[in-house]
Amino acid sequence: MKTYLSYICLPIIFLMACASEAVAPEMGALDVKVTIGPLCPVEPCNKTIEELKSIYASYSLVLTNSDSKAIVLDQKLTYNGTNGLIKSTNIAVGQYEMSIKPENIFTKRGFPKTIIIEKNKTASLEIEVDTGIR
Template sequence: MKKIAIIGFLWIVIFSCSTKTVAPETGSIDIKVTIGPLCPVEPCNITAAEYKSIYESYSFVISNPTSKAVIIEQKITHNGTNGLMKSTNIAVGEYELNIKPENFFTKRGFPKTIKIEKDKTTSLEIDIDTGIR
């Protein structure tokens, strides 16, 4: 009878340990983007819709630096003044941040190494040079 009780107890312990789920540690990223210059001379007569279109033509790609597997690819949104990209629930770790579309001017500052920390927001301010002169 003792053997059956011990085996039953061990079975319960093993089963309860195997079904336990562990939530991954996560953090967030918050990127503020400025794109310019947008005109070769001042005054720059670009409409609000054109500003929005310019900013939203870019996206950020967050990938694993070793495998290059894409973790997140997200378009920049325009808030009327700047571009923004916010993402939450990113697994803690070190990543590579790149921008699309790539061109001569954007390749100068990318890829960037970023670190996501547990329960923290990684904040970045990025200036994108369009090369318009």
């Protein structure tokens, strides 16, 4: 009798365990380099490192799923000494639209950009943001 119950219970437990496992989505990464300028109406432009960090941190990139229109990433730029960077891993494979905030007549040029994230690959992009300062 005990063996008969184990033949019935074990497959049921196994099926329940398999049914509760979630399938992990395929993932990729995004690496964006952003240059913002001009920063001054005349050269030379003598901004301090803190001013440059503040300027770059005032911009953020927004990644939206092309199908669902859900925002996947909304991240501020970080200044690395020469330009702004965004590095993001664990983005589900798919097609996305990238836009920049704040939006104005100058930053709208060229946006939204279509980005395709592929499995186990890093999508790299270089963006130039025109501030309109002349």
